[in-house]
Amino acid sequence: MVTRGFTGRKPPTDIASRxxxxxxxxxxxxxxxxxxxxxxxxxxWTFTLKVGPKPVKSWxxxxxxxxxxxxxxxxIHCVTTWSKLDxxxxxxxxxxxxxxxxxxxxxGFVLAHSFDGYSTNVPVEDLKGDKAMVALRYxxxxxxxxxxxxxxxxxxxxxxxxxxxxxxxxxxxEKNEPGFWELRGYHIYGDPWREQRFTDD
Amino acid sequence: xxxxxxxxxxxxxxxxVMEIIPxxxxxxxxxxxxxxxFAFLAxxxxxxxxxxxxxxxxxxxxxxxxxxxxxxxxxxxxxYMKDGEVSPxxxxxxxxxxxxxxxxxxxxxxxxMESEGGPLVLVGGGSGVVPLMSMIRxxxxxGSKIPFILLLSARHWEDVLxxxxxxxxxxxxxxxxxxxxxxxxxPRRKTxxxxxxxxxxxxxxxxxxxxxPKFIYVCGTNAFVNSAADGAVDSGIAASIIRTERYGx
Numbered sequence: 136m137v138t139r140g141f142t143g144r145k146p147p148t149d150i151a152s153r154x155x156x157x158x159x160x161x162x163x164x165x166x167x168x169x170x171x172x173x174x175x176x177x178x179x180w181t182f183t184l185k186v187g188p189k190p191v192k193s194w195x196x197x198x199x200x201x202x203x204x205x206x207x208x209x210x211i212h213c214v215t216t217w218s219k220l221d222x223x224x225x226x227x228x229x230x231x232x233x234x235x236x237x238x239x240x241x242x243g244f245v246l247a248h249s250f251d252g253y254s255t256n257v258p259v260e261d262l263k264g265d266k267a268m269v270a271l272r273y274x275x276x277x278x279x280x281x282x283x284x285x286x287x288x289x290x291x292x293x294x295x296x297x298x299x300x301x302x303x304x305x306x307x308x309e310k311n312e313p314g315f316w317e318l319r320g321y322h323i324y325g326d327p328w329r330e331q332r333f334t335d336d
Numbered sequence: 337x338x339x340x341x342x343x344x345x346x347x348x349x350x351x352x353v354m355e356i357i358p359x360x361x362x363x364x365x366x367x368x369x370x371x372x373x374f375a376f377l378a379x380x381x382x383x384x385x386x387x388x389x390x391x392x393x394x395x396x397x398x399x400x401x402x403x404x405x406x407x408x409x410x411x412x413x414x415x416y417m418k419d420g421e422v423s424p425x426x427x428x429x430x431x432x433x434x435x436x437x438x439x440x441x442x443x444x445x446x447x448x449m450e451s452e453g454g455p456l457v458l459v460g461g462g463s464g465v466v467p468l469m470s471m472i473r474x475x476x477x478x479g480s481k482i483p484f485i486l487l488l489s490a491r492h493w494e495d496v497l498x499x500x501x502x503x504x505x506x507x508x509x510x511x512x513x514x515x516x517x518x519x520x521x522x523p524r525r526k527t528x529x530x531x532x533x534x535x536x537x538x539x540x541x542x543x544x545x546x547x548x549p550k551f552i553y554v555c556g557t558n559a560f561v562n563s564a565a566d567g568a569v570d571s572g573i574a575a576s577i578i579r580t581e582r583y584g585x
Contacts, residue, residue, distance in 0.1 A: 136350060136437055138386040140429040143394045144421045157385070157395040159421065165584025166558040169445055171565035171575045215584060216383075216395045251575065281558065319444030333442065335347070 150220060153210055155327040158218040165217055166281045169315070173251045173280070173301050180285050182269065183304035184236050192236035193304075196285065200271065202227045202235050207265060209291035211298070212327040224289050226270035229262040229305070242307040246314060247288045247299040255299050255314035256323070257290055259307075266292060269302060294325040294332070347439040348385060353432050354409060360495050363463055364427060365401065365413045368436060373408035376400060377447040378474040379467040379553070379581075382410070382440030386422060396422045399466040399555075399581075400441070401498075403473035413497060415463040446553065446581045448474070454482035457541060457549045459533065459564040461489045461556025465497050467581060468553060472512065476505060485513040487541050489533050489560065491520040515541060533560065538567035549573070555581040 145151065146160050154160060183193040194202075206225045212218045233240065240259045248254050261267065270289040271278060278284030283300030290297045296316050317323050322331040330336055351368035358364050381399045402411040417423045430436070448456065448471045458468040465488050475484055490496045496516060506514035517529035517537065529537055542549065552573060554564045561580045568578055 136345075136387060136435065137389050138436065139434055141386045141388050141394075141425055143386065143388045143392050145388075145392050157393060159394060165582075167582050167584055168580060170580055171569050171578050172562055173575065213584075215397060217584065281562070316445075320442065333347070 153220060154218050155212055156330050157332075158212055158216055158327065161217040161219055164219060164222075164282065165213065165215070167213065167215060168251075168300065169253070170251055175250045175280075175285055175301055177285055181303065182232075182286070184232070184238060185304060185306040186238075186241050187307065187309070191238060199227065199269075199286075203231050204271070205231070205265065205268060207268060207270075207289065207291070209289070211291050211295050214294040214296055214321065214325070214327075214332050218327075222291075223274050224268065224270040225272040225275075226268040226286070226289065228265065229267045229269070230264060232269065232305075240307065242309050244308045244311045246306045246308050246312055247297075247302055248304050248306060249299050250301040250303045253299055253301070253315050255288075255297050256308075256312055256317060257288075257293070257297055258311065258324075261290060261293065266290065292326075294322075294327050296321065297325050345437075348437050349439065350435045351410075351438050353430055353434045353436060356430070356432060359413060359497055362495070363413050363415045363497055365411050366426065366430065366436075367409055367411055368438070369409045370438075373406070374441055375406075376404050376410075376441035377449060378404055378470040379447040380441035380443045380470075381467070382412070382438045383442060384412075384422070385437040385439070386425065387437070394421055397442070399470070401466045401469045401473075403470055403477045405477065413463060413466050413469075446555070446579050448551070448553070450475075450478060450480050450482065453550050454484065455545045455547055455549050456482065456484045457545065457552040457568075458484060458486040459488075459538070459541075459552065459554040459556075460486065461533070461560035461564075462491075462495070463497055464554075464556030464560065464581070464583070467555055469498055471553070472502070472505065475512065481511050483511045483513075483546055485515065485541055485544055487515045487517065487533065487537070487564075489517045489519060489556070492518060493521065493524060513544060515544070533563050533567065535567035535570045538564060539571045542568075542571055542573070550577065552578045553581075554578065556583065558582045558584065 177196045180196045267290045288299040355367040398412045522530045
């Protein structure tokens with residue numbers, strides 16, 4: 136249905152192909168979260184890998200920062216319809232975390248957990264290679280608390296609620312277990328190019 | 337206007353603009369009659385989808401201001417955003433009788449049902465009061481006596497969305513309390529404030545409740561939500577009972 140009188144503001148042709156359907160471009164970096172911003176002190180920060188309920192490896196802040204770090208330049212897409220292009224992140228690839236733990240993925244699914252109790256599920260396949268990292272820096276600076284600092288998951292090819300802020304660890308699960316928003320009406324996978332916003336999309 | 341039948345387009349339906357009500361110098365309410373009425377929870381939102389003749393589409397989320405009910409009409413209050421793509425269209429182009437596509441209800445967290453109990457602290461910045469208004473109207477519509485206190489921040493008296501309705505509800509003295517704060521002028525009611533929301537104000541608001549809050553709902557810009565939510569945490573409120581909804585910026 137054409138909306139009477141609406142012409143809209145189409146993105147420039149050269150970048151239009153980078154913006155998924157239903158998204159619009161922003162220059163700023165909007166902040167969205169379901170609760171207060173937690174301020175996680177670096178001295179208390181830990182990152183833990185779990186297989187099911189069992190912790191298998193844990194790092195403190197300085198140990199984690201000593202892991203090999205990679206820079207990624209990526210477009211990001213929030214389910215609230217904003218997209219931001221060429222965002223610059225530095226952190227530890229999930230592959231490098233697993234290598235450091237000498238752990239081969241024991242299951243096909245992961246739940247990412249956060250210090251504020253948030254969680255979100257991602258298939259292991261979507262965390263491989265340069266698809267995903269635990270980001271420590273954004274735009275050349277330490278990641279701000281509002282944007283998930285000290286560290287957040289970055290899975291930029293999925294809607295950005297999958298890129299859990301304030302990450303505290305990854306948990307391998309036997310099944311694809313829905314996380315916080317996935318239990319509250321949002322899509323189990325969240326591919327922006329297929330507009331998988333809500334459960335039945 | 338070309339029009340598809342609503343059932344042909346998945347979750348999307350067409351809604352008719354029945355009435356447009358100017359609320360403040362920057363905010364207008366749009367009363368939308370749903371072609372496929374739905375039940376919703378106070379605090380939920382809808383996504384609107386606007387389509388240009390060349391097929392280009394813009395989507396935005398707007399909270400529902402009306403109380404849950406079976407009228408089949410929902411109210412959206414849309415603030416004019418200078419340089420915006422969608423809100424200027426609503427303010428300058430949309431007229432009664434226009435058809436707007438939407439889907440919903442959406443959002444499974446920033447909601448309140450009477451069975452969840454209270455007391456509730458609601459903190460809104462500007463048009464951030466919209467989802468809170470749905471909760472307040474719902475409380476009134478069902479005759480609930482659960483204590484609610486709304487702290488609503490606006491620049492000026494004339495910018496307070498739903499001001500007269502909120503003052504009327506406050507004056508019923510049935511457990512709903514309205515506290516206003518103004519960032520650009522002094523307060524007019526003796527229990528109001530004349531500054532940006534801060535931790536001391538949140539502490540003061542909490543003390544005006546008859547019992548500790550069950551939940552705190554905060555909605556507004558990110559900076560506003562951080563001030564209010566950090567203030568609540570500083571006042572000893574558990575982060576787990578603070579629910580926030582942010583415009584993003």
